[in-house]
Amino acid sequence: MYWQSEDSLIETFIELFKPQSTSSFVLRREFVTNYGRPDVVVIEYDEKSLDRRRSEIGTKPDKFPKELAHGMTYLSGKPWVRPETLGQFLNVSKSHLKRIIGDLDARGLVQFRGPCVKARTRTELLVVRRIWVFEAKLKNWRVALDQAYRHLWFTGDSYVLMPQTLRQDEIANECRQYGVGLSVICRNDCIKYPLRAIEKGVRNCPIVWTINEELVGGYYEPLELQSPDRSDSRSFTRSHSY
Template structure:
């Protein structure tokens, strides 16, 4: 008898839904799953993030309350350069009035240390180590693996790992080009309608990226964690 063709997912949504069920059934509790994350440079279908340590509660609270676009101000490299409203304005590119509002927002979340009479000005209390140590982006596609690879490569700007998840029933073309995934450090996995996961190319796990998008992601994840 000829080999039967593997079953295929009808829609990308069904692929993602079944994969989320798989994650919920098999993953360790240290990861949470966020769907359709707006990363500022594309929208991964799934974003997995590690739960922070309890001692990071203050940092989580600060990041959850701050406007995500201002989160990079809490990095040590940026915070140490800002000690006046003029420096804050220059860093953010905001007008003086907007800079005052930014200063008040930082103050409201407890991230401003005011100077003394002898040393006027202020300091921003930075976050030394971002609370979400591991962030994994996943782009799911039924068959268009080339487009998925381009999108997944962009997610490296805010994720430690980036993956393409493809329907196992239509994965043959992607598997013939595994070297492209290896070149860009993007992982390739396929998933069956029966709930089996195949890892074909492991993703490169990159160290924390001190980029604006990475800090924005930390703030959005903090907000998601607090709201759940």
């Protein structure tokens, strides 16, 4: 198979992609991460955890604002925190902090003991299991490598995506030095991974909490597979809606 554009390469990848586990997944194109727009983002999640979280919330929540995402990043994994300490980290007024904590509580993300607040455990809250990121190039793989490397701040599963090539070993060696994986589309319509990313799993950071909570909120709806509109993110999902 011969690809005349990166979009055609990406669309072939989308049609062929299968996760490495039985997890459900949502696939997004041109997803904004505040530090780049990966060509493809695949969000693997656990359906039972998603159902449980949605049943706890009840009604569909608003989209997850950045201040709540930063708040959860700060609180996650910490012992009990006094509200003023969180307020200092977020650099917000007392009234604003009160609204933030109230919103976190309404979403079932935090618990209280006396005046102190604490995030519930990640095991209880995270429905996202892995986030795969792919940067596609037909030939200029060094650019894709630089782009994929930038995404390691929020996920270990960052990959260069390109057609199968005779330079595969050379490219894989370069990717290994940066901790990035290599995925290729073969002529017989299959995806191979000559090099797996060194790490896997997600980081404790605002974009991961945003992805998690907006998945819980039902904001990643299925759309037809097509070339991305630069003003929006396209998505494909194998799951149920909210």
